[in-house]
Amino acid sequence: MPDTPNYAWPPMETRKVLGKPTKRLDGAMKSSGRAKYASDFNQKDLLYGALLTSPYAHARVTSIDTSEAEKVPGVTAVRVIASAGAELMWVGQEVASLAATTEEVAKDATRKIKVEYEVLPHLVREDDLAKAGPRAKAAGEQVKGDPDKAFQEAGATVEGFYGIPVITHCCLESHGNVLEWKGDHINFYPSTQNVSGIGGDLSNALKVPVSNIHVNMQYIGGGFGSKFATDLWGIEAVRLSKASGGRPV
Numbered sequence: 001m002p003d004t005p006n007y008a009w010p011p012m013e014t015r016k017v018l019g020k021p022t023k024r025l026d027g028a029m030k031s032s033g034r035a036k037y038a039s040d041f042n043q044k045d046l047l048y049g050a051l052l053t054s055p056y057a058h059a060r061v062t063s064i065d066t067s068e069a070e071k072v073p074g075v076t077a078v079r080v081i082a083s084a085g086a087e088l089m090w091v092g093q094e095v096a097s098l099a100a101t102t103e104e105v106a107k108d109a110t111r112k113i114k115v116e117y118e119v120l121p122h123l124v125r126e127d128d129l130a131k132a133g134p135r136a137k138a139a140g141e142q143v144k145g146d147p148d149k150a151f152q153e154a155g156a157t158v159e160g161f162y163g164i165p166v167i168t169h170c171c172l173e174s175h176g177n178v179l180e181w182k183g184d185h186i187n188f189y190p191s192t193q194n195v196s197g198i199g200g201d202l203s204n205a206l207k208v209p210v211s212n213i214h215v216n217m218q219y220i221g222g223g224f225g226s227k228f229a230t231d232l233w234g235i236e237a238v239r240l241s242k243a244s245g246g247r248p249v
Contacts, residue, residue, distance in 0.1 A: 026219055035219040038191040039174040046178070047076055047249045049237045050106035052096040052113050054088040058122035061086045061095065061115060069098060069112040074105040077243035078113075079236060087120075094232055099240040099249050173221020177230070179238035180248035186213045186238055187248070190230070193223030202230045206238065 012019055029035040062085075066078045078098040082088060088095070096113050100106035151157055178189040186208065192198045195217045203210035220227075237249040 030219065030221075035221075037173050037219060037221055038176045038178055038189050041178045041189045041216075041248075043178070043180070043248045045247045047099040047101060047240070047244055047247050048103040048106045049097060049099050049233070049240055049249045050103075050110050051094050051233060051236070052098075052110040052115070054082075054091060054093045054095055054117075056088065056117060056119050056122075057091050058120040059088045059117040060120060061088065062118050063114075063116040064096065065114040066096060066098075068114065069096075069109045072100070072105065072109040072112060074101040075109045076100060076245075076247065077240045078109075079239060079243065081232070081236065088117075094236070097233075097236040097240060099237075099244050099247075169222075169224035169226055171222035171224065171226060173219075175227065177234040177237055178248050179234065179241055180246060181238050181242040182246040184208075184212050188213055188215045188238075190215065190217055190227075190234065191221070192217060192227045193220050194228040195220075198228070198230060201228075202235070202238070205230060205235050 009015075009018070026035065061082050064080055064082070064084060066080060069075060070078050076099050078096065080096050082093070082095045095115060096110070098106060098109055098113075100109055173191060175191045177191060180187045186202070186206075188199065188202060190198055194201070195215060198217075199213040199215045200210050202208075202213055241247060241249045
């Protein structure tokens with residue numbers, strides 16, 4: 001029989017890394033504020049993107065009119081994401097995007113987009129899944145056995161409502177992207193912890209060869225699992241760039 005493995009920590013004096021001071025190559029740049037993140041790349045002719053999002057937890061877009069937003073001075077491109085007939089599934093789901101010469105103009109212009117919604121029922125709590133209509137079927141199919149019988153046969157039961165507040169990780173680095181689509185090439189300044197993979201993610205979304213996408217990511221200001229994909233707002237930024245003559249957004 002092999003010897004039982006020893007999982008004890010080695011003595012402090014023999015450790016090479018644990019418990020020893022470590023110099024970080026990026027430490028001086030980050031602590032002095034010289035490290036450049038996505039929000040620091042203010043290129044020439046930079047445009048600002050903004051999103052119009054759903055105010056309802058569940059709704060269907062019945063009509064959308066962007067003509068007034070397109071007339072706002074400084075707006076360079078407007079895109080519809082959720083056209084008439086699209087079903088929106090949460091508050092904040094993207095409906096339209098636009099790019100403008102300043103952040104203020106971009107935000108003001110989104111208010112000019114006219115959207116009519118058909119507000120649909122939604123659930124806040126799952127006390128009665130039947131209220132979800134057809135969506136309850138999928139949940140019901142996941143139930144195995146007879147829960148009611150199990151409660152009756154249990155030696156003891158405890159009933160109550162349990163919940164916790166939303167917990168999220170907050171990265172100190174501002175989370176943003178700067179993208180520019182010039183000709184056949186895309187320059188991508190992301191906020192990501194997936195430096196080697198985010199170009200492929202964008203390539204799949206746009207059907208553009210990954211070799212045509214240049215990712216410039218110098219420093220990671222924290223991630224904790226929140227910065228992997230390009231996300232829809234990043235994809236919209238590069239599409240707005242293309243629609244704006246290749247100016248960075």
